Structures are given as structure tokens and as C-alpha cells.
Amino acid sequence: MSVPQPIRPVILTGDRPTGPLHLGHYVGSLRNRVAMQHSHRQFILVADAQALTDNADNSARVRDNVVEVVLDYLSVGVDPDATVICLQSALPALAELTMLYLNLVTVARLERNPTIKAEIQMRGFGRDIPAGFLCYPVSQAADITGFRATVVPVGEDQAPMIEQTNEILRRINRMAGRDILPEAEAVIPRAGRLPGLDGRAKMSKSLGNALSLSASAQEIAQAVKRMYTDPDHLKPSDPGRVEGNTVFTYLDAFDADVAEVEDLKARYRRGGLGDSVVKARLQAVLLTLLEPIRERRLELARDRAAVLDILRAGTAQARRVTQTVLEEVREGLGLFTLPG
């Protein structure tokens, strides 16, 4: 007799596979995924189709990073027995849901989406936005509802996307006359965003201020060496600033010994503590964090077939889930269904 499973909230999360994941991803999302994978039913979507909305001319980059991103997941401790890892472009139901949802959203509404507005400006698209880019909030609504996700971890700037999703699913539920799709909640991680090595607000590979999850001991040492601290802290004896000092921000994020970090902060503020001492500690902390990830990654990468098996199995499972949702949405919207 099988024991009934308690109903766990469903999380959908994922990444555009456009480059290796880095420490910013780890703090902002990856470690949460590992922490939540047993208390939640978790789907991680490798969003290759979404990555193409602004990489149509750069598809090799997307293609080549699919397996890399899966390796990143597995290396940090995402457990494929607990978490479904799946490939967006191999889930036709998501494209079909997107097509249906596009009829329920006006162009004006999409153009008003603050995330889209900001990203259009950032990318300098002007009027030459790819239609797929304008429509990607709808595609995201398809992803979220396709898994019936109720918990969607996002950055602050992505919260309007979840509102757009809820508008769509409420309309569908109204049209169907019953609650086919559950509302989704944007969950903004408390840890917030890890600054780049240079102290800029965001760690990003394209900004050149990222530390890859697969960094070697030497790369970690180099990264820490060039990290931004307090530019006015010239001699160890000078009093130093801790706020906005990236090394301390990282210690707060990664050093488990909170008391020791507080003590270092106090000494740094007073003066008498050199950057090199704090950096040596951070280097050790990062090495302790990243070395096992790196080693697991190297080991997993040796058996690419096994990684593909994990992605294939997850995608097959995701296909069943999303296909069922598609059928219910089709029925709810009153589409014709060929019997048999």
C-alpha cells in the first residue's frame, strides 16, 4: 500500500542557459533550491527557448550552456531524485500554452510591463524589439502555470512578471468557470543580491565581475585579491569602512562563524586590521564552499551521458505534468479536442 504523499507547494525556478552559473546565482537562488527541494515539489527549467528571445543570433551560446547549467545544478547539490530538471524547448505544451495565452493579453499591456520596459531600454532595442522578447512574460506565465507553480522565486525586478501571470490565470479561471490554475506568489529571496567582485550591485559574467562556481583555487585567490574593499583604507592601521566593502559583504554571505565576522568588522572599523587578513579569511571560506562543488562538477562532467539521462528523465516527467495542464486549460477555454 502506498503512503499518500502530503501535498507540497510547487516551486518553479530556472535559468537562461547563456553562461556558467556563478556565486551570485548561488546566493540568489541555487542554495535556496537545495534547501527547499525536499519540503517543496521543485521544477527547475533550463530556459533555452526564453534565452533565444534575445539570443536568436547567438544560439550556439545557448545550446552549449544547457549541459553546463545542469552540471552547475548537480554540483551544488540539487538532487535529481527530489527536483525535476527539465529543458524548456523540449516541452511543447509550454509553447502551446503560450499561444493560447497570447490571445488573452493586449500588446499595450505587454508594453506597460515594467520589467520589459526596463529590459528593452537596457538592451537598446528601441522599436526593434523581437516579438518573442515582448511576449516573453506570456511565455513565463505558460511556464509557471504549466507546472501549477505557486511559489516562484524571483529577483525584485521580476515581480511584475508574476502579476502578469496571475492576471492571465485569473482570466482563464473566470472563462473556465472554475479554478483550473492556482495563483502564483513571487518569493524574493531574503539574502538579496550578491554584489560583483568590483563592488557593483550585480555579479554578472558580462560585467567581468563574477566568480564562477567552477573556479579553481587559483581563480578564487585572484578574485579575492582584486576584490573591492574600502578605497580609503590605505594602511592596516587606518580605520576602515565595512558597509559597501565587498569582502565583508561576502563574509556575511558565506562565513558561518557570525561572531568571528562581527569581531573582524569591529577591528576593521577601529583600525589595525589589514585587508590582507580579511581577504585571507574570505579566500579560505570560499575555497571551503567551492572546492567540493568544483570537484563534484569535474566528476559529473566525466559522465556526460549520465547528465543527459538526468535531463531526459526530468524532461519526460515535466512533459507529463505540463501536458495534463494543457489539456485542462484547453478544456477550460472550450477548445475542440479530437477524441481518442
Next chain:
Amino acid sequence: MSVPQPIRPVILTGDRPTGPLHLGHYVGSLRNRVAMQHSHRQFILVADAQALTDNADNSARVRDNVVEVVLDYLSVGVDPDATVICLQSALPALAELTMLYLNLVTVARLERNPTIKAEIQMRGFGRDIPAGFLCYPVSQAADITGFRATVVPVGEDQAPMIEQTNEILRRINRMAGRDILPEAEAVIPRAGRLPGLDGRAKMSKSLGNALSLSASAQEIAQAVKRMYTDPDHLKPSDPGRVEGNTVFTYLDAFDADVAEVEDLKARYRRGGLGDSVVKARLQAVLLTLLEPIRERRLELARDRAAVLDILRAGTAQARRVTQTVLEEVREGLGLFTLPG
């Protein structure tokens, strides 16, 4: 040993299932489909997904007309052994191709599409165009390329759609570095457009000036009786105008006896021929045309399961064709494909 088939040009055609087909469809497309189904490889798409782009709140109308439209096809002589009749929303590859193509077209380009511009105005959408409606030329490009159609019969106003399709497929061929998709040619039927019963340029159910293909003898009689002729032709003895006289336009379209029609025209122009005589002839011609269609339709409608079988078999065949194209496009665009 199987005999190799000669390569026949591929036609894609179809209808939005929003109402019963009428005499205008017969002249503009249906009879061409019957004529070309053996010299061409023909696919007829019941475009229910496209119909939803401006019928999202009216899906019952779309759903309920799917089988009706298939009945119309079969009644006029579309042969399911020669022509593949398939349901758009049951072909996921078309949605997937659309999603890929949306990345290759800018919003500005879609807004410049003359057909879309005209239709937006006609429907009074303003800025509240459903995104699906703005994107439907891309969906149409997916349909055309999904079947590798090279011949696409369209109304004059739809020719820009085919240009849009060719722009997309050229870009894909360029990106793939080889000709994956053949260029499509818009074929505008010589017969042109049949005016409505009231003389207006277009026959349309919503304008109330259409004669359904399943019209009874009585409905035909009534329709012909109220047909627009020459408003200045008051008495039979008056000279009458033939140009713009709907009854003569219809005789030109349907009466096989061209000499007799020319003779009637001459007598009508001279004066001495009453509308009732010409109308009686047209009524007989239409009855001869429509009676067998109506009878076949009634007979076919008695076995709805057989009609569904035809649609199901056609859709299964179409699924194989479109799936193969999708795989080639994905490969050409350099997407990641899960092996096995």
C-alpha cells in the same frame, strides 16, 4: 517494390472555423482545392488556434464549427484520400515553430504589416490588440513552413502575409547555412471574390449577405429573390445594367453555358428581359450546384464518428510532417536536442 511518387508542389490552405462555409468560399477557394488535390500535395488546416486570436471570448463558436467546416470540405468534394485535413490546435509543432519565429521578427515589422494594420482598424482594436492577433502572421509563417508549402492560395489582401513568411524562412535558411525551408508563393485565385447577395464586395455571414453551402432549395429561392440587380431596371422593358449586377456576376461564376449567359446579358442590356427570368435561371443553376453538396453533407453528418476519423487521421499525418520540419528548423537554428 513501391513506385516512386513524382514530387508534387505542396499547397497549404485552410479556414478559421467561425461559421459554416458559404458560396463565397466555394468560388474563392473550395472549388480550387477540389481541382488541385490530385496534381498537388494538399493540406487543409482547420485554423482553430488562429480563430481564437480574435475569438478568445467566443471559443464555443470556434469549437462548434470545427466539424461543420470539415463537413463542408467533404461535401464539396475534398477527398480525404488525396487531401490531408488537419486541426491546427492539435499540431504542437506549429506552436513551437511560432515561438521560434517570434524571435526573428520585430514588433515594428509586425505593426507595419498592411494586412494587420487594416484588420486592426476594421476590428476597432486600437491599442488593445490581443498580442496573439499582432503575432498571427508569425503563426501563419509557422503553418506554411511547417508543411513546406510552396503554393499558398490567398485573397489579395493576404499577400503581405506570404512576404512576411518568406522573410522569416530566408532568415532561417541563412542562419542554418542551407535551404531548410522552401519559399512560398501567394496564389491569388483568378475567379476573384464573389460579391454578397446584396451586391457588397464581400460575401460574409456576419454581413448577412451569404448563401450557405448547405442551403435548402427554399433558402436558395429566397436568397436569389432578394439579390441585388440593377436598381434602375424597373420594368422588364427597360434597358438594364449587367456590370455590378450580382445576378449576372453569379451567372458568370456558376453557369457553365457561357453562350447562353452572354445572350441573356445582351437581351438584358437592350431591354425586354425581366429580372425574374434571369433570377429563375440563376436559381436553377445554384440548385444544381448546391443540391448534391447539401445531400452529401446531410449523409456525412449522420456519421459524425467517420468525420472525426478523417480529421484524426489527417491530423496524425500532419503531425508527422510538421514534427519533422520542426526538428530540422531546430537543428538549423542550433538548438539543443536531447538525444534518444
